[in-house]
Amino acid sequence: MKTLIAAALMLGSAATPALAQEAYRASGTEPFWSLTIGAQTMTFEAPGQRPVSVATPKVIHGFAGEIWQTRRIGVNTVHKQCSDGMSDRIYRDTVTVTVDGRRYDGCGGGTMAPAPRPGPGPGPGISLIEGNWRIAMINGRRPVYGTAPTVVFNGTRISGNASCNRFTGVFELARGRLTAGPLASTKMACASPLANRQEMQVLQILGERLTVSSNHSGKIVLSTRRGTSLSLERSGRR
Template sequence: MRISTIAASLIALTALPASAQAQDYRASGTEPFWNLSIGAKTMRFEAPGRPTVAVPTPRVIHGFAGEMWQTRRINVNTNHRPCTDGMSDRSYPDTVTVTVDGRNYQGCGGEPRAEAPTSVLGGNWRVEALNGRPVVRGTNPTVSFENGRVSGNGGCNRFSGTYAFARGRLTAGPLASTRMACLDRARGQQETAILGLLGERLTVSSNRQGKLVLTGPRGRTLILVRARP
């Protein structure tokens, strides 16, 4: 009787949707940027320039290569095949195809595999790229992490504040900055984007080149390289 009860419990567990067995599933892509979250109750797709699409989370379908979620407006097909986002060079466990209102989006899903330990985060860094593009020519934005304090230069102004880092997640702020006006529009936009992204809850990982990758909830990224002494 006990063996039968255990077997029945295992069958019941595997019949649950993936979102009920673990934390929310997330996927994202570039060109264009998009972000997908699948929770226990809601499946949500976001992309710049288009309205957010949110639908009730359907029951997951366990296919041969991965999981699928199918609704009238959003279809998600995951393939358990390693995937890199083409921008930060991080590795994800799944290759993901999302179809929203008939339009296909390609990207990666699951938690990044190369998580950066706390000891790797500390020190001085130079911002090499913002959202997959090199920083504005002639600028040298920097970020430093030390003893719970974050500081740096966004390209025009210095900033500082506190930060917390746990389980691969970085939360900084509130950040205070000087108020010097940027000389040109590109510098100003870059600084606003850097400070805005640092104010979000970020996933921290390192890529194969040893660079630090900070990723926001909507797929925006900062790529940092060690600053020379």
């Protein structure tokens, strides 16, 4: 009898990783968002929105995964491999979050082995990012109309247009982490407050230590620890 009880406890523990002492984390793109489920508090965050925090409810163990349900936040996890569509990382769970009636789809539960690349190719090293890039997304949003922010990686030098001003500097890339700066920039005022704000966001992101990831379509994503990011699309020749 004791053996059966012990086996049941071990099975329950293995089947519910979200109940471990470490917080359960999930995130998504387009728009970018993140969710943290701790022992006491469940918090949803997205750029440009106020964080939503609620007391962590009792977990419901469904057939496919775990469920947390509150008046403002609902979380449904399915133990099915998930790709965020913008990096080569594969997550254990597919996650759906509803916040104040709005649905967000993403991944969670920690990463698994990297998704295989089609054929031989470089990892996230300098050879991968070398060349001219168009900034396609800034924190999950397209650039302000009339602006064309860019980034160029040439050897160990970085340059580009943050929105209306040119910038230049040096960078270092090691083990998928990029550090640039200090960056020198021209000081021309942008044509609109939105462009000014966007330029500040671009320079702020580039000034932080960044995680570099790529996907099968050739896009590069530069992400900060705070969850802000730049999505780059190749422009012109290397």
